[in-house]
Amino acid sequence: MENGRRQQLKEQNRVTLIEATLDSIAEIGFARTSVSEIIDRANLSRGMIHLHFGGKDALVEEAAKYSSADYYDSLDGLLQTAGPEPQERIEAIIRSDLSERVLNKRTVSLWYAFRGESRERETIAAYSDTRDARLRNLAFDAFLKIARQTDLPDPETTAKDATHGLLALLEGMWTDFLLHPESFDRDTAMRTIFRFLSALFPSFFALQGAVRRDREHR
């Protein structure tokens, strides 16, 4: 009764519409993504959008939500490969965020398209903020552990700045990818970030990434 063939087909069409919407936004932009364009890509009938979502705006919103969830799935998956030490977790965040799975033409196009609309539609703004509380807390916790092992004054503020800076750096790298996809280089981006981190926490990071510190020196 529940989840019969009927429900299945319905749900399938829902997803088809969302993915057609995302494809369209990524490929031809927000402005040109019309109802006609969407149903054409989905190979479904005109009325489906109204039927399933109530209207185009609601569909776009669902698409933004769907896309955001997808980003976090990818990120979570990649983060699980991280080792236990805080600098390894930071490295995992960086590698994930710059990986081909997370940072690619489609994702970045979608992200900036949604950002472009986010000023007007606050529901979309919520989904277009990659560096939200979750990621921010993850990074902050790791940096705080690191900062406390250094002799830097005010570890809290240091960790806060390091988090703020790291997320800003990652954002900047995404923009770089968006505007210069042909010349963007993942390794260079990674080295640049580690250049800063290794300057700030020399015994935790090197130009190549996290430094393992299994044996505590006292």
Add this chain to the structure above:
Amino acid sequence: MENGRRQQLKEQNRVTLIEATLDSIAEIGFARTSVSEIIDRANLSRGMIHLHFGGKDALVEEAAKYSSADYYDSLDGLLQTAGPEPQERIEAIIRSDLSERVLNKRTVSLWYAFRGESRERETIAAYSDTRDARLRNLAFDAFLKIARQTDLPDPETTAKDATHGLLALLEGMWTDFLLHPESFDRDTAMRTIFRFLSALFPSFFALQGAVRRDREHR
């Protein structure tokens, strides 16, 4: 004969149209900026757009160009206050880029709106790249001078990374401002950036900004 009253009025209407377009894009977004909306804001007649620019697309392109030029005017103006030492020039870039004159709601809204469309329209992409060759070279020259005065190996690569990182950081701060305009704090953003720079070049930067080194030690 040249620049008679006739020419003047024509040019004035041209600018009025461009500014009405920018206002509209900044306030209600790309998608909702229609010809009707623009001529309504400009208080001019329908045909003016076709007359002056040939069509809406060309007007939007001119608006992007105009906006970009405005950004550089602001930046150039603020950069002239910089002192002669390289770290002072870097500080000037940072202060300019985060100043209220350059980084404000209207500018950032425009910037992201154009970015959202840039994938589709390469002419707009060219104007929506703030961190273009000019700024990049300016920063690189300064960092190279700094790096050569340190004992860091490979000053060229260090300077390249520092430039890349600084521009990415600034980009990231802009995004932060776009998404969280209420909680964004210019001083915090500034300190975060100088935190990284002072870690990389300790005798040239402090948390508060550039370090003057008038008297060379040796």
Add this chain to the structure above:
DNA sequence: AATTAAAATGGATGATCGTCCATTTAATGT
């Protein structure tokens, strides 16, 4: 003051937009 021509006007045009709903299709229940 009359003439010329450049600039501005605003309504007409056809295309396309998003929404809606009467009808058709097909999965489910009897």
Add this chain to the structure above:
DNA sequence: ACATTAAATGGACGATCATCCATTTTAATT
């Protein structure tokens, strides 16, 4: 096999879009 009903269809609708051009306005010239 038939009846029920949820889901899907696609054409019709008015609104709005960008463009264009015959007409009017007005600055410049004679």
